[in-house]
Amino acid sequence: MRAVRAERRRQARKERRERVEELAGVMTAPQAPLVWRAGWRGKAAAAVVCALFVTLAEHPAGAGLAHQRPGDLLSAVWSSLFMGWLFSVLALWRVTADQEGVYIRRLWSTRLLPWSTITRVEMRHDGQLEFFGRHTPEPLAGLFAPPWMGRVARSDRGSRAADTLSAMALHDDLRPAVRVERGPGTGLAPWIVLLGVVLYLAVEFLPHWPLA
Template structure:
């Protein structure tokens, strides 16, 4: 059984290398940075999750904002911030490729992975891109539709992104010809998480609580 799985992995790697080289043969260097971000499915999922949170969440115990119990208040704030993080991961992720490398939006800032540190990029089963390199940890980025969902929807955006980035990592003449602006590249998730957490907490506090209220 192990031998069969190993052979399948070897064959999958071989097919992927061939696919990347085939793509590299027809690619041209883009004249602007390439940007991948959440699509309508991710944004819709984020909105639905937040709506369910506001609808189903309970008020902090006590007299609303005036005299809540510390434990309940802490739980409510933490829950709202967690939902802000979920929303950011689903709807606000961004991966940008430019002349210098790949910018990955993280919690506090956007991290740059120089092209020299990237050997290949693969799409995981959970829909995230995984970057491999000789001197770089294997960071994760993005949140595309998982492969099985992509097959159902006939959309392979995540796999195409991984192949495109891999081709650029292997062939420097295929990389974008310009650098991304520093402003958009530098922002992280944290400010959005705090803002969304505050909005969700206030929505739970001031809207009628509970689904049947």
């Protein structure tokens, strides 16, 4: 059984290399940085998750902060920050490829992976891109539709992004011809805090607003 799995992995790697080289044969260097970010499906899923949280969350018994126990307050703040993190992961991720390398939006900042440190990029079963390099750990980025969902929706956006980045890592003449004009932005942490505060206030005060 182990030998069968090893053979399947070897065959999958071979097919992936062939697919990347086939793509490299028809690619041309982009004249602007390439950007991958959350699509409408990811943003819609994030909005639905937040709406369900506000609707189904247990509302405080009192009518304000003064009526809450410290434990209830801490639980509400923590759950709101978690939902802010989930929203950011689903809707605000971004991967940018330019002349120097690939910018990955992380929790606290946006990280640059130079092309010289990237050997290949693969899409995992959970829809994230995994970057492999000689001297760096394998960071994860993005959140595309998982392969099974992509087959249902007939979309290979994540696999195409992984193959494109792999081709650029292998062939320097296929990389974007310019650098990003300005900084690629901060990490997700400020958005998580902001969204967490908004969600907490919604859960805390919306139930007490008059309906008429």
